Structures are given as structure tokens and as C-alpha cells.
Amino acid sequence: MASEITQLSAIIQSSVQDLLALSSTNGWSLPELNKPFDPATQTFRADPDGARASAKIIAAAMQLATTLMSPKQSIVNTCVQGPLKGAALRVCLGSHVPEILREAGPEGLHVKKITERTGSRIDSAKKIARLLRFLANSHLFREVKPDVFAHTMNSSVLDVRKPVDEILANPSAKHDGTPGFVALWEYTLDEAAKSSSMLLENMTDPRTAFSDDPILSPHQRVFNHNLSTYDWYELPENDYRRRRFSTGQTGFVALAGSSILREYDWNALPKGSVVVDVGGGFGASAKYIAQHAPHLQVIVQDKQEVVAAGRQAWKERDLLESKRVVFQGHDFFTPQPDNKAAVFVLKNILHNWGDSYNVCLLKHLRAAATPETRILIVGAIIQHVCPSDGSTSDSGPLLPTYGVLSQAQFMLDIMMLVNFNAREYTQSALAELLLQGGWKICAVHERDDIFVETTGLELVVASPI
Numbered sequence: 001m002a003s004e005i006t007q008l009s010a011i012i013q014s015s016v017q018d019l020l021a022l023s024s025t026n027g028w029s030l031p032e033l034n035k036p037f038d039p040a041t042q043t044f045r046a047d048p049d050g051a052r053a054s055a056k057i058i059a060a061a062m063q064l065a066t067t068l069m070s071p072k073q074s075i076v077n078t079c080v081q082g083p084l085k086g087a088a089l090r091v092c093l094g095s096h097v098p099e100i101l102r103e104a105g106p107e108g109l110h111v112k113k114i115t116e117r118t119g120s121r122i123d124s125a126k127k128i129a130r131l132l133r134f135l136a137n138s139h140l141f142r143e144v145k146p147d148v149f150a151h152t153m154n155s156s157v158l159d160v161r162k163p164v165d166e167i168l169a170n171p172s173a174k175h176d177g178t179p180g181f182v183a184l185w186e187y188t189l190d191e192a193a194k195s196s197s198m199l200l201e202n203m204t205d206p207r208t209a210f211s212d213d214p215i216l217s218p219h220q221r222v223f224n225h226n227l228s229t230y231d232w233y234e235l236p237e238n239d240y241r242r243r244r245f246s247t248g249q250t251g252f253v254a255l256a257g258s259s260i261l262r263e264y265d266w267n268a269l270p271k272g273s274v275v276v277d278v279g280g281g282f283g284a285s286a287k288y289i290a291q292h293a294p295h296l297q298v299i300v301q302d303k304q305e306v307v308a309a310g311r312q313a314w315k316e317r318d319l320l321e322s323k324r325v326v327f328q329g330h331d332f333f334t335p336q337p338d339n340k341a342a343v344f345v346l347k348n349i350l351h352n353w354g355d356s357y358n359v360c361l362l363k364h365l366r367a368a369a370t371p372e373t374r375i376l377i378v379g380a381i382i383q384h385v386c387p388s389d390g391s392t393s394d395s396g397p398l399l400p401t402y403g404v405l406s407q408a409q410f411m412l413d414i415m416m417l418v419n420f421n422a423r424e425y426t427q428s429a430l431a432e433l434l435l436q437g438g439w440k441i442c443a444v445h446e447r448d449d450i451f452v453e454t455t456g457l458e459l460v461v462a463s464p465i
């Protein structure tokens, strides 16, 4: 039996050859770390074979490096340095270094000039140099000459792509109208990082340890308030954070997409059947369903203020006029209106609430259901980091989750814990929750390909018990 190091190195070698052969056949150009991000170098990710080969290289190379590092190096690299590195990046984002370096071009900029351009928010070029050097050692920015920094492929993606002067003139609007990824990362480095620093205290204080009350999460402890996180955003002093969170959510919804809804057989529903998108936000799923199944009526339920804004922003006015799409104000912790729903959609809802809240919501849906009603739960399903049936893995020496490739789901789960006292569910935990609410799982549609880079949503269908 070959050693683990030999097996990992064989996976890397054969997958590199596969990737190079595919790129030469298909004419792909591959990424270069020291150049700004170029979407043309990412074509291989959209091809299932290219994505699979690169995923195997990444998982095996990370595992090989982890095997060969000393345990101390590995612990520092994977975890211990995280808060400090996150803090370094947060300063760079908060002082617009990615945008300043884009305007400076490939030659880069001396830290003194970077500091001048930050609008004097950062008082010391020497401090900025130390932060950038820390990040450059992980290929996030590069030091082209002593104290002169430029972008790498990865750091260039941190740029919101607005002129620096525009950002400095109206910093609160920095993320407005952007795709939302930078907003999401900055939110994580700020609110989630600060909240996570108090997780141990929250989990050991008897006042909070056994509660799933959303106003007893680490977020309230750290930011010293007793409001739900959503209500806290409405305070005038949180204007920037509210706008950033809202843009970040748009980015998350775009990343997670509605396409998994195609797995459900909408055409099997009789004409005129009603689909209720519970907590449907601005109607992204409703739009998908209305366009793919014109014989159905879709009701988007959310809080009054959200549906009012969603109705106003909705572009396909004919769908509203014909009532094929209806916005309905409704609090999902109260009894359901009599909509005679054939299907309830719960997309990215259960992960915002603790179990007792979700059971309450599910019971209200159960009370309004007929025996034929189904719930579609769309969200991340957390994998166990071992083969699902407890047998040996068919991924060889690699983790069945492919390690770093599936990291986002675990991060999201802990983010829900620290910010909302909530969770992402494993399939068995979800089955248990549904049972308490009067439902059982009748089908699970996993996302097509774990190698394709998305946050990864699954579709679970539940029927009444």
C-alpha cells in the first residue's frame, strides 16, 4: 500500500496532466497569481472535467502540505492566525487599499502614497506596510519592491470597482450597487469576527448557553444591544452596516441562485395550483417559478415593509397585473392565511432561526396544509466529514468533503450561530426538526457537482405526517 504522501502526489500529478491536456484541447488560458483577476482564465471552472481536475489538485495539494507541515505550523496556519489576518484585511478594505492599488496599476504604490490616498483615515504608512506584508505572504497583494505593493489575482477581487474619489466622497455608499461579495467579506471580518470572539463566553454563560433566542446570540453580547440583528440594523448609527449587509445578501442570493428549483417537477402540479414562497424577500424564487411554470400562481410572503419594497422593485409588471405573482405581507410565526397552497417554499429561511422558532413556523404550515401539500426546503445541507454510511471513502486519501472546497458550508453554519443563534442543518437534524413540526422528508435533491464553486444549495421535499 503506497504511503499517503505517494497517493496524494499521484493524484496531483495525474490531475495536473488532465487539466493541462484539457486546457490545450479547449484553448483555455489558466490563472496567473501575480496578475489581476481575468475572467477569461476561469473558463476551466465551468467545464465539469476541468472543475473536477482542479478540485482534486487543490484538495490533494492542501492535504499534502498539511501532512508535511509541522503540527505547530499547521495549527497556526489553519486557525490561530485567522483573527489577526482577518483584522489586517479589514483595515485594508476599510481604507480602500484594493481600489487605490487598482488605480496605481501593475507597478504598485509606495505605502506612503497609499496612506496619503486613504484620506488620512489611516495615520501610519509603517502600520499599513506591516499589514500588507502579512497578507502578501499568502499571495493577497504582493510586495514588488520594499514597501511598494501591487495587486495579485486574489487581492484584485477585493476591489469594489468604484473610483477612489467617489468612495471618499460618500463612504456609506461604498457597497451600494456592487455585486456584493466584498460587502459579504467585509461584513464577516467585522460583525461575524467580533461576534465569534465571544462564542465561548456565550456558550458557557447560563443566561445564554441553553437558549436559541435570537436576541441572546454573541452578536448582542459583543455589540451590546438586545434587539434582533435585523432591528439593530435599523438604528441610525448602523446605516453603513445595514447597507453593507443588504448588498452582501444580494450577493449571497446571486451566488446561491434559484436554479436548484428546477429539480422539482412543477409540471406535475394541476393548473392554477398555488405556490407560497414563505419569507420570499424580493421574489427571486417567485420569478424563477413563474417563468418556468406559467400554469401556477406564486404568492411571495414576507414582512409588510419587505413585500412593499419587493412589489415596487418587481420589473415584470404583467405578472403582477395578471395576479400570477402576488406579494402578501405575513409574519411566518403566525397562522398562515388560507391560500390553499400546493407547495410552500422555504429558501434560506430555517438557517436564520433556532429550532424552537422553526418548529413554530413549520407547525403553522402544517395547520394550513392538505395531505398533498409539500414543503420545498432550499438551503445548505451540512455534510459529515466522514463517508456517509461509515464505510471507507471512495475519495481515496482525500476527505469525502474535499476539504477546502466545501469550507463555505461550515463557515456559514458558524456564522449563523454567532449572529443569529441559529444553524445550518445536517440531513438527519433537518429530518428531526421536520418531524417536530409535523412533516417528513420525502425526497432530497443534492446539487449536481460538489466541484463547481458555489455556496451549494440542496432541495429537500417534505410531506405532512
Ligand SMILES: C[S@@+](CC[C@H](N)C(=O)[O-])C[C@H]1O[C@@H](n2cnc3c(N)ncnc32)[C@H](O)[C@@H]1O
Binding pocket: 253, 278, 279, 280, 281, 282, 284, 301, 302, 303, 306, 330, 331, 332, 333, 346, 347, 348, 349, 352
Ligand atoms: C435570508 S432571507 C431569504 C430570502 C429568500 N427566501 C431568498 O432565499 O432569497 C430571509 C427572509 O426572511 C424574511 N423574514 C424574516 N422574519 C420574518 C417573519 N417573521 N415573517 C416573514 N418573513 C420574515 C426576511 O425579511 C428575509 O426576506
